[in-house]
Amino acid sequence: MAAPERSAAPLSWLGIVRLGLVQTALGAIFVLATTTLNRVMVIELALPAVLPGALIAFHYAMQVLRPRLGHGSDVGGRRTPWILGGMAVLAAGGFSAACATALMRTHLALGIALAVPAFVAIGLGVGAAGTALLVLIAKRTAPERRPAAATIAWVMMIVGFIVTAGVAGKLLAPFSPQRLIETSAAISGIGFLVTCLAVLGVEGRAAPSASDAPRESFAAALRQVWSEPLARRFAIFVFVSMLAYGGEDLLIEPFAGALFGLGAGETAKLTGLLHAGALAGMIAVPLSAGLLPRWRGVLLRGWMTGGCVASAAALVGLGALGVADAPHLLRPALAALGFANGGYAIAAIAAMMQLVGTTGAGPGKESARHDGARNEGTKMGLWGAAQACAFGAGGLAATMLSDFARALAGTTATAYAIVFALEAAIFLASALLAMRLEGVRRTPSAAFTASARPT
Secondary structure, three states: OOOOEOOOOOOOHHHHHHHHHHHHHHHHHHHHHHHHHHHHHHHHOOOOOHHHHHHHHHHHHHHHHHHHHHHHHHHHOOOHHHHHHHHHHHHHHHHHHHHHHHHHOOOHHHHHHHHHHHHHHHHHHHHHHHHHHHHHHHHHOOHHHHHHHHHHHHHHHHHHHHHHHHHHHHHOOOOOHHHHHHHHHHHHHHHHHHHHHHHOOOOOOEOOOHHHOOOOOHHHHHHHHHHOHHHHHHHHHHHHHHHHHOOHHHHHHHHHHHHHOOOHHHHHHHHHHHHHHHHHHHHHHHHHHHHOHHHHHHHHHHHHHHHHHHHHHHHHHHHHHHHHOOHHHHHHHHHHHHHHHHHHHHHHHHHHHHHOOOEEOOOOOEEOOOOOOOOHHHHHHHHHHHHHHHHHHHHHHHHHHHHHHHHHHOOHHHHHHHHHHHHHHHHHHHHHHHHOOHHHHOOOOHHHHHOOOOO
16 A cells, blocks of 8 residues: 655645646647647548547547556656656647658558557647546645635646647648648647656655555555445446536537528637636635535535536527527527536535545545545546546547437437437436435535644
8 A cells, every 4th residue: 555645735826826827738639639630631621530530539548547547646656757658648649640640641551550549649748648647636635625626727738738739829820741840849849848847856756765655556555446336326426417517519519500690600608608608607615615514515416406407408508599499599409418517527626625535435434544545546437437428428439429319310400309318317317316415515524624724
């Protein structure tokens, strides 16, 4: 078992923002590889859309390794090396993916051969850095600040998406393979440098005896995590809810274009409205927790449950709008869906941070292990793998179901209403699962929160 970690005092707001910069850097490199390169392959290079789709699937496939990557940070007793190592792999993968895309213009087969390991590296880098970062934020943040910390981290990642999209758009006009490579090199290099500066001195040292302590195998750690009813239920909740959440982005714009005749620019604005609503929901969670600190745990479970129910209602409403041909209600319906999604998602992330340092035999029986082997990284990795795999599977299933429903129902409006209703049913099932997460109402164990106190 790894020895307990020695940590400094709980993070200040500035310290939380510093770690949020890692999310910004991660988002910047990731969005360039998964959206900009996607567009370049399909538009500038006139390649089939299935090619970038398959390459991105390699990234999702690597997410099943998150528990193993998290266990590696448990064994080492420190998260910083895994954050830096993961970001280095991500930066190298992002740059290699850009080089591979540029190469496709003249040597298609060679470019694809280079792109496959590049996207594998992107998946591994995101998994290693993202999992270790969430555990570090959870361990170093005071319990009352965890909802806000979760919001800050995710908002800063979205900022990375937005800034990178804007900067890359300017740097790549007019497009050339050389500009693509130079832009990717700059973003990857700056992202890694920002990460190094952000984590410098944030994490406390591991106990001197940590390297000499006997290690728990990954298989044993995973069995231990899965044997905890609360951890297992939370993983199932994350997977089921993300199945519904994952298909929304892929359906909204085609839905609005096919039924209401909106152009690409107009549907893009609708997606922006959906994301703006999500940001509002994310911000509402820590605000409510701050106003009612004694009810923080109850509020988190309430936001998860209520967010899932509200998401289901909004999806059913969207389907009804298509059948009733009521385009004037589309914008408020999407804003409501985004708000519900954001509230549920950020509450789930905050709950992850609360639960990751506890071990439990069931509701009312949570107990902390004082040997330092709580397997926080393995547990966070399990939940992260459930989220990523379900998100990818949900997007694929939603698009397949829309095609199937169109052929079965005969009308586009009815087809989308059926798919939205199925997603709503999954969200309702998620709400029922959230109601069983009794441990979310409890304060994190004393042993876990002690790691955020001076030693």
